Amino acid sequence: MKRTAARTLLLSLLMSAYLCSLAMGQAGAQGQxxxxxxxxxxxxxxxxxxxxxxxxxxxxxxxxxxxxxxxxxxxxxxxxxxxxxxxxxxxxxxxxxxxxxxxxxxxxxxxxxxxxxxxxxxxxxxxxxxxxxxxxxxxxxxxxxxxxxxxxxxxxxxxxxxxxxxxxxxxxxxxxxxxxxxxxxxxxxxxxxxxxxxxxxxxxxxxxxxxxxxxxxxxxxxxxxxxxxxxxxxxxxxxxxxxxxxxxxxxxxxxxxxxxxxxxxxxxxxxxxxxxxxxxxxxxxxxxxxxxxxxxxxxxxxxxxxxxxxxxxxxxxxxxxxxxxxxxxxxxxxxxxxxxxxxxxxxxxxxxxxxxxxxxxxxxxxxxxxxxxxxxxxxxFSADSSLATRPTITGVPGAIGYGGAFQVQAPDAANIASVVLMRPGAPTHAFDMDQRLVKLSYTAGSGVLNVTAPPNGNTAPPGYYMLFILNSAGVPSIASFVQLSAFTADFSLSATPASRTVLPGGSTSYTATVTPGTGFTESVSFSVSGLPSGATATFNPTSVNGSGPTTMNVTTSLTTPLGAYQLTITGYSGGLVHSATVTLIVGLPALP
Structure with missing residues (x-):
């Protein structure tokens, strides 16, 4: 009886090992x-x-x-x-x-x-x-x-x-x-x-x-x-x-x-x-x-x-x-x-x-x-279905411009066979409306890939992409996200003061300031979100060229609910968007 049980256990273990080996063997050919x-x-x-x-x-x-x-x-x-x-x-x-x-x-x-x-x-x-x-x-x-x-x-x-x-x-x-x-x-x-x-x-x-x-x-x-x-x-x-x-x-x-x-x-x-x-x-x-x-x-x-x-x-x-x-x-x-x-x-x-x-x-x-x-x-997977060694990306710029050169830091750059941008997908009803793969030209240096971005937005529409590098065995890295844009120059947006307090029916103002990065000369327009009911906001001027401030005037109504509201001021310039937040408090000012 014991001998029969032992044979059954051994057969079961051998079958499990075979099936596991078969599954792993298929992983190298078909995936898993x-x-x-x-x-x-x-x-x-x-x-x-x-x-x-x-x-x-x-x-x-x-x-x-x-x-x-x-x-x-x-x-x-x-x-x-x-x-x-x-x-x-x-x-x-x-x-x-x-x-x-x-x-x-x-x-x-x-x-x-x-x-x-x-x-x-x-x-x-x-x-x-x-x-x-x-x-x-x-x-x-x-x-x-x-x-x-x-x-x-x-x-x-x-x-x-x-x-x-x-x-x-x-x-x-x-x-x-x-x-x-x-x-x-x-x-x-x-x-x-x-x-x-x-x-x-x-x-x-x-x-x-x-x-x-x-x-x-x-x-x-x-x-x-x-x-x-x-x-x-x-x-x-x-x-x-x-x-x-x-x-x-x-x-x-x-x-x-x-x-x-x-x-x-x-x-x-x-x-x-x-x-x-x-x-x-x-x-x-x-x-x-x-x-x-x-x-x-x-x-x-x-x-x-x-x-x-x-x-x-x-x-x-x-x-x-x-x-x-x-x-x-x-x-x-x-x-x-x-x-x-x-x-x-x-x-x-x-x-x-x-x-x-x-x-x-x-x-x-x-x-x-x-x-x-x-x-x-x-x-x-490798040919024996063990996990393949993946190439790694150790550094990549956050933003790249059309037709421009940029560098990807990669320790195994000499063994890289392909560099691609992949637009993240958005599937529904049997169709992905956003996926796209664009191959990139590049040369390899010591621990670095010198890459040329796509020529224009028709080839690769502006936005965020996954950047993959693949080695000579076809093994991909984990992706790094980069933002592709027609604008290589950028700007930042700040807003002051951090908080204002008004009574219902009152008005107040904030200053939003555009600070240009190197070479940025474009026009920036503005919007705001998060206003409470009954409140409106206007910007003067409505846009800023290159750099400078705009005044956001906020007017509440007598029916605006009391409370603290986070307002998000957003600046737009082509494909570039930046935001800054301030607080609007509707109510009595704090006692000294």
């Missing part, structure tokens, strides 16, 4: 999947990676028509904490990108369920303060819009259902500091959540999901037809990626579309938009059909295609295999398999440590997949 030991507490309909390394999650009503407790959350990958916070309105089914100053821009959302109507509102989440601030309203509502950051840092919004339920066929463009443009009527009815990409020539390409693809000329504000896709149906909830841009070929823009349709297709297509007469060509097929999928660019330029199902919102037909597309060989390889169906409202997001977060799945109202998965690509 793991499930996190905690759950996502809100439906992760929208996500955006911020320049502090944390992830903003926006759920709104979370696809529950009776839910009026609208929510967002912030996930910190380093600590594993998820901090929830309420929202003032339903940002469910918005469009989302990150502004050049690092704030997350939320455009439109849900005004009503069944039938769905679009919100006219937009908001910005500040990762520094942890607060949402509503911005100027659009001309008409948008539910299911797509937003695209343009080369000057402004944001184009298109499509979505309006406040009366019709498709919004107009383009509007939002600029920080000045608000929304006029409407530019398109003359055609776009699909909801169109797949849009900024091209290096400054125009915007719509790759689907409809079979007719279009280009928006950002100068003339006109549209033109490009080419029909080979797949004749709607690629509903398929995905689209602007493949990596490189200075080697003049930043040739190529767009790849994946899957979609119901039942879904395994097919992919690629178009070279630098061609004299661009045409879609079939790419290699994926291993499984995918609707409600995700496609995520990795630092090595490969694209991770995962999730979805053959039939829409049907977990029994879930596509659990993950595929890895190599643009250099035009082939797919296996990236293993994830554990849980990832259907409607699922998302995938590249993290600063070069892993990928995979969350969500919400095919039925009221329930969603709470389990969170992390994919560690094969580049993080």
């Amino acid at each position: 999947w793991k499930t996190l030991p905690y759950l996502m507490p809100i439906n992760p309909v929208h996500m955006a990676l911020m320049n502090n390394g944390k992830v903003l999650i926006v759920s709104g009503s979370g696809f529950v028509s009776t839910n009026t407790s609208y929510e967002a959350a912030v996930w910190d990958p380093r600590t594993g904490t998820i901090t929830r916070q309420p929202l003032g309105w339903d940002m469910f089914c918005n469009g989302m990108v990150v502004l050049p100053d690092g704030r997350v821009f939320i455009n439109g959302g849900n005004l009503r369920y069944d039938p769905f109507l679009g919100e006219v509102r937009s908001s910005a989440y500040d990762p520094t303060t942890g607060q949402f601030t509503d911005l100027a309203n659009m001309a008409h509502g948008r539910w299911y819009p797509t937003v695209t950051t343009l080369g000057d840092g402004s944001v184009m919004t298109f499509s979505g259902l309006s406040e009366v339920g019709a498709t919004n066929t107009a383009v509007e463009i939002y600029t920080v500091g000045s608000g929304w443009s006029q409407e530019y009527q398109s003359g055609w009815t776009p699909p909801l959540y169109p797949r849009m990409h900024l091209l290096p020539n400054g125009n915007v390409f719509v790759s689907g999901p409809a079979p007719v693809t279009m280009i928006f000329n950002t100068t003339t504000k006109t549209w033109s037809v490009v080419a029909p896709t080979n797949y004749s149906g709607m690629r509903t909830y398929g995905s689209s990626v602007l493949l990596p841009l490189s200075p080697v070929d003049g930043y040739k823009p190529r767009v790849m579309i994946f899957g979609g349709g119901d039942p879904a297709t395994v097919s992919t297509e690629i178009i070279d938009l630098s061609a004299a007469s661009p045409q879609w060509q079939f790419g290699p097929p994926m291993s499984q059909p995918r609707i409600e999928m995700n496609a995520t660019i990795l630092p090595n330029g490969k694209v991770l295609a995962l999730g979805g199902s053959r039939n829409d919102e049907d977990a029994t037909t879930a596509s659990l295999n993950a595929d890895l597309y190599n643009p250099e060989t035009n082939t797919f390889s296996s990236a293993g398999a994830n554990a849980f169906p990832r259907l409607y409202h699922s998302n995938a997001l590249l993290l600063p440590d070069a892993t990928v977060l995979v969350v969500g799945g919400n095919p039925q109202r009221g329930t969603y997949e709470q389990r969170m998965e992390i994919y560690s690509p094969a580049y993080l």
Whole structure:
């Protein structure tokens, strides 16, 4: 009896060792999947990676028509904490990108369920303060819009259902500091959540999901037809990626579309938009059909295609295999398999440590997949599946200017084979509106990389990027965040006095002062947030050129509530934004 038990135990140990060895062996070839030991507490309909390394999650009503407790959350990958916070309105089914100053821009959302109507509102989440601030309203509502950051840092919004339920066929463009443009009527009815990409020539390409693809000329504000896709149906909830841009070929823009349709297709297509007469060509097929999928660019330029199902919102037909597309060989390889169906409202997001977060799945109202998965690509492992030695970045400038030279401190600079900028992602509904990879030219010195920034904002829109270096084995570093801007010179903003006290109905003033950095001569305009109800503020002068003060006059009313209020004075200059805080106390002054 004891001998039999011993044999059973030995066999069990040998089998466990074999399975562990098999899993580790696959890690070096396919990467490794793991499930996190905690759950996502809100439906992760929208996500955006911020320049502090944390992830903003926006759920709104979370696809529950009776839910009026609208929510967002912030996930910190380093600590594993998820901090929830309420929202003032339903940002469910918005469009989302990150502004050049690092704030997350939320455009439109849900005004009503069944039938769905679009919100006219937009908001910005500040990762520094942890607060949402509503911005100027659009001309008409948008539910299911797509937003695209343009080369000057402004944001184009298109499509979505309006406040009366019709498709919004107009383009509007939002600029920080000045608000929304006029409407530019398109003359055609776009699909909801169109797949849009900024091209290096400054125009915007719509790759689907409809079979007719279009280009928006950002100068003339006109549209033109490009080419029909080979797949004749709607690629509903398929995905689209602007493949990596490189200075080697003049930043040739190529767009790849994946899957979609119901039942879904395994097919992919690629178009070279630098061609004299661009045409879609079939790419290699994926291993499984995918609707409600995700496609995520990795630092090595490969694209991770995962999730979805053959039939829409049907977990029994879930596509659990993950595929890895190599643009250099035009082939797919296996990236293993994830554990849980990832259907409607699922998302995938590249993290600063070069892993990928995979969350969500919400095919039925009221329930969603709470389990969170992390994919560690094969580049993080050696051939024997032990952890690879990663190159390190020990120093990088916080801000870089277009076409300028900058240095990256890297002890193993001589062994670096690639330097890339990756715009942090903002995925929702099977499409990432913000991800982008731009390869950089560089030379290696002793412990330093001499790097040339992208030439302009059309190649890489202004804002924060993850800078990765990859060694000769293709192993990426942990990313460092840098801010890319047309302005290499900067300014600072200060405000005095720190506090003022007024009676209700009284007025007071503060002085905000612009101090220029080396070479800064631009105009700075101002705004203030945090005013109590019944209070107003004006600036004199409204803008400052290069340097100098402005006076902020604050007037309260007799109905302004008593209390202490933190006011945030913000200065804007192109893509540069700086703030200073002061306190306004409404009440009786302190006794001497």
